[in-house]
Amino acid sequence: MIVSTTPTLEGMQIVSYLNIVYGEVIMATDVGQDFIAGFSSLFGGRSGTYEESLSNARQDAINEMKMRAEEMGANAIVGVDIDYESHAQMLMVIASGTAVVVETSEKE
Numbered sequence: 001m002i003v004s005t006t007p008t009l010e011g012m013q014i015v016s017y018l019n020i021v022y023g024e025v026i027m028a029t030d031v032g033q034d035f036i037a038g039f040s041s042l043f044g045g046r047s048g049t050y051e052e053s054l055s056n057a058r059q060d061a062i063n064e065m066k067m068r069a070e071e072m073g074a075n076a077i078v079g080v081d082i083d084y085e086s087h088a089q090m091l092m093v094i095a096s097g098t099a100v101v102v103e104t105s106e107k108e
Contacts, residue, residue, distance in 0.1 A: 001066045002076035002102070009076060009102055016101040018072045023064030023095040025057045053091060058082060061095040074099035 002009060061082065069077050080097035 001070060001074070003062065003066065003080055003097070004076070004078050005080045007079050009078065012076075012102040012104055014076075014078070014100045015103050018069070018074050018099040018101065021065050021068045021072070021074075021077060021097060021099045023061040023066070023068065025061045025064070025093045027053060027057050027091045027093075028089055054084070054093070057091055057093040058095070061093045065095045065097060069097075069099035072099050074101060076100050076102045 002012075008014065062080075065077065065080075077097040077099055080095060083094045083096075085092040085094075
């Protein structure tokens, strides 16, 4: 499955636009993560705990989006966008794009 933020794929022709696909992940953060992140903010630096949670949530959202596209018969997703939201103790990551069928352009 090809996943791209661009609207086209070089060397490939989009032969069918199937539908918009989404992958959503909502993760709860815990007090321990907040406590550690607070120290990172206080003394400067990065919060490895939050970075790992964010990375995992992003990859899970992309994987869910790819699964939904595959179920439609797509072999690529174009125009991918990833949005992040944080509310209270929740982290939300949404990946969206257009599921398409592409063929390799053969130049003779």
